[in-house]
Amino acid sequence: MDRRTYLGALGGASVFGAGSGIGSANATWWFSDPEVEIESGTVEGDEEGDVNAFRGIPYAHQPVGERRFRPPETPAPSWDGTRGAHDYGPRAPQPILATGFLGLDVGKFVGSEDGCLNLNVWAPADADPGEKPVMYWIHGGAYNFGSNRFPGGALAEAGDVVVVAVNYRLNALGFFAHPEVTAASPSAPTNFGYLDIRAGLEWVQRNVAAFGGDPDNVTIFGESAGGHAVLTLLTDPEAKGLFHRAISQSGPINDPLYPLAELEDRGTEAARELDCASGDTLACLRDAKPAELAEAYGVAGALASEATDGGTPRVELPGLIFGVDGEVVRAHPATLIEDGEFHDVPVLLGGNAEEYQFFLEFADDTVPESEAAYRDRLQRVYGDFGDRVVDAYPVSDYDSIEAAYIDVNTDDFFLCSDVAVTDAITRQGGTAYRYLFDDTPTIPVTLLSDDPGAYHTAELAYVFGETVTQQGLPTGIIGPGDWVLRDRMQGYWTNFAASGDPNGDGLPEWREATRNQRRVRLQEDSVTVETGTSDGCAVMQDIYSYLRSTGR
Template identity: 85%
Template sequence: MDRRTYLGALGGASVFGAGSGVGSANATWWFSGPTVETESGTVEGYEDDGIEVFEGIPYAHQPVGERRFRPPETPAPSWDGTRDATEFGPRAPQPLLLTTLIDSVGEFVGEEDGCLNLNVWAPEDAEPGDKPVMYWIHGGGYNFGSNRFPGGALAEAGDVVVVAVNYRLNALGFFAHPEISAENPSTPTNFGYLDIRAGLEWVQRNVEGFGGDPDNVTIFGESAGGHAVLTLLTDPEAEGLFHRAISQSGPINEPLYSLSELETRGTEAAAELDCGDDTLACLRDTDPETLAEAYGVAGAIASGATSGQTPPVEQPALIIGVDGEVVRDHPATSIENGEFHDVPVLLGGNAEEYQFFLEFTDDTVPESEAAYRDRLQRIYGDFGDRLVDAYPVSDYDSIEAAYIDVNTDDFFLCSDVAVTDAITSQGGTAYRYVFDDTPTIPVTLLSEDPGAYHTAELSYVFGATVTQQKLPTGINGPGDWELRDRMQGYWSNFAATGDPNGGSLPEWPAANQNQRRVRLQEESVTVETGTGDGCPVFRDVYDRLRSIDR
């Protein structure tokens, strides 16, 4: 059926109660919105400045009861009548943490029942199968976050269909236990990652009705979402589900837990919960907050575990693990070994990523040059002196600036260099960037001049103005708007053709063995080459970490 079919007032009123939909302030009472037939039933969205918006569409059975700790069961159950898709669906249960920047809510938020949903933003003039598709994977360390992003501005500016997915997080998404492994040997953990892949499969089966081309899908994500993008790049089961990949600040070279480590952690959690003999039933009955507290929240984002406050660099920063089945090997190792899909890749990070983590973890800046040297030696062991030489305090305005640079390169920028080298040396195509600007309205809890902190680019990619409250930052003014237009142009050009160049945009050359990249700033786009002195050291660090028998 024509996806732009509008129902009459009586017809619209009669179906709002059908299925599991509810009324919405987004839809005018005398007219219903655009409708699309999906594999599970008809959804009705709303129109917003030339963009048709559909929110909270279920893409799988909800992961409750016996479905907890199992792969997503698809497709979603069918419904009768027309389902209201004019309000965001539930987000996955999660600790508050950075959610405080977006919502004023309690310490643990979200709902397990209903969390496997996605949103679609489509240009109203799109014919079935007409537009490139951009599939967004949110960040948050696989511990928190949601698909509540303002996708309409990108859909309009780029003439693309934007899809944003919710997936299971923290313990609900990445729990492991020997009894789970025995029950499902082929999917022992990483259920949240499987949700992301299931959402991509939904796109293949359904996006044509929204005007999207299933043969032209770009996956893009930030932070853990960027990590998921590069993990999908190495996943044999994701073959054919996407055709280009954009990783924004994806820490792909960080060490990952092994399945045995995660199973040990799950066993300890079950003991803490006094689960007794019927362990799986107990774990499936435990409320999400209690389960997450028992399992623990992994990562530098949540606890500073990889920061300067604790010595072992080997501590993984993400809760996802290498289980040998779903995530078969460390994704960076797979890329180095040529085990990745041959699709164009665009990747990069922000110039002062680690400023964000200084504000939101227990990490602190060393108080003196001697303390700076001691910190790097304590974190990096025999690599510490080499890093002190590569990042001498004398080259910076402050110890803080040097410390931010070291950690930014470690987690993000030098990781991008390693991935780019691996891809281009094997004949692949990659485009690399560093974002170097601060939104006019930065994250309110950051320092007065935070620079290009982690997440700063999101407002430009999504075009979030100061009046759009779905992101914790905003852009405002001619300089911000010009950079927004360039970035949305680059991202959507890449989604359409695999090349960010086009129109009047400044040239962005592909990466090569000289490590070409572009620096994206408000006033200019500059082509740079080289990697600095630190990245060769971090290449050795990454190799050492992945050689550890976990």
């Protein structure tokens, strides 16, 4: 019999429950569940060792009906009595990336709009109100899929921090645009999912002290699209004061983005496909089923595969389903960072040595079959820059064509972006720490090759200390051989969250990045310092600059 059943049999938890005042997160008796009073009412969570866990807490009105294609409406409606926060809330509607252990077909939609704007909190059970550093997690998934169903308890316990993980709207529901949507919401014509992320941060400011978190010591951290969101928040004037440090893991900040006009054209075409072009177009679009809307908008495919099609010129790639709308996102975040228009907070950022191995499986890309085909592919993808890219990544420098192809794409989409961001921060006199993760979990994600290296998402289990599963598919399972690196990474991440400096007792020294681009390489049994950058990143920098000049 679990505690909740036992308490019910005794006639109700209120006889033994925790105090009702704000900040009363500690249970009075060993068999009572923790309760916390927040702005919308009282929530009851679970004791999980030395951590109290609260799942599925709504932070806004749910984005259904007329609230679809609008900024989140906050705060969440209040409730009477005590609301159970024992189970994860609904995922935002999304396509299945891979069959995995859910047994669902790729492309099948799961999740629900009603209830998707929720977050989870893991807090040390002994926390006093407003005491602990806060880490605010933003999940990845190309703004197309994913959820906040991460195991935050191990990180909260290891680092003595409060961990908050947010859900946000995805794919067309989170990033749709259409002239009528713009007319109805001119100050926020798209990027509703991004606004959800910001609304969750605002919820943290108003409520996290009740769980023992310090609202004046908040670190945002995220991976992939979540890392992109972290760096976007860094440039957002409306986010000033909502966080005090930032960690971007594999954040592709230099990916091309859509101008609003192009997104509106895409939305207009989607309305035609959905028979919404005549009559009350906006009402029709708000009634459309999420899967049909995403398919019509062109984002239903797994991982927006068109963005990594090896035959598409780099300058024509649509990039993330994310808009430069001139309002919420006033310019490309990479441009703002390059121009020094970002919040002056310490930043920790990095990526994985073989990021692109993941995308060979999940993004319908293929390795060129010969050296000639490799050269031809790069020349087609990079156009006028093709010869320079081929020269910077010659097959002769690698063990295989596949290794060369993975390296050029890993640099392009991830690692060279880190170089650009670090250079901009240090040039402005800011604080940055850069890393390269270079290890493979004991059991890597099951659908990759036998020797995938440090693939995209591989670091997640080390940061969270437990297996991270998305859509039923583990991103990697760590074993005893991984525990030294796990402990070091959790120490670095939580030390940085507490003070802005990742260093601490028992950890190899991690010095700040400088203009010569110092970074640490994180491996199973070593942490080594590296300086300098590759010739490839110099080429990629020129490509990024060209993309910005074309409005991408």
